Amino acid sequence: MDNKIIKLAQNLCANYSLVGPTDVRNWCWPRDKICRFFNKEPERCGYFERAVMPTDEEVKQEYIKYFTGEVVGINRRKCECGNMFIPKSNRQQYCEICGKIRKRQKNKERKYKQRNK
Numbered sequence: 001m002d003n004k005i006i007k008l009a010q011n012l013c014a015n016y017s018l019v020g021p022t023d024v025r026n027w028c029w030p031r032d033k034i035c036r037f038f039n040k041e042p043e044r045c046g047y048f049e050r051a052v053m054p055t056d057e058e059v060k061q062e063y064i065k066y067f068t069g070e071v072v073g074i075n076r077r078k079c080e081c082g083n084m085f086i087p088k089s090n091r092q093q094y095c096e097i098c099g100k101i102r103k104r105q106k107n108k109e110r111k112y113k114q115r116n117k
């Protein structure tokens with residue numbers, strides 16, 4: 001499960017507790033069980049969907065993707081490396097990591113060409 005989702009649950013979910021009774025970690029108080037997200041197979045959580053998720057659009061997208069396998073929203077793109085990203089401009093074609101790598105490669109090429117003139 002995406003770390004962003006976990007983080008948001010840990011920070012904002014009113015039902016969540018880092019340490020529960022008998023020192024069990026990642027406790028969900030109303031259910032008196034480990035938080036659904038920390039099951040071996042994470043499950044959907046109605047409370048999270050209603051009360052926590054709407055505060056963060058990016059987490060919402062990740063959450064939906066995780067449980068449905070679908071990518072929703074028109075503002076997301078798939079990079080050639082397979083990463084989904086939210087482009088900062090219309091021209092951005094690569095995720096942040098690939099963008100940086102490509103930039104570096106281009107700089108190298110430019111230097112190489114200059115040296116060989």
Ligand SMILES: [Zn+2]
Nearest residue numbers: 079081095098
């Ligand atoms: Zn990429």
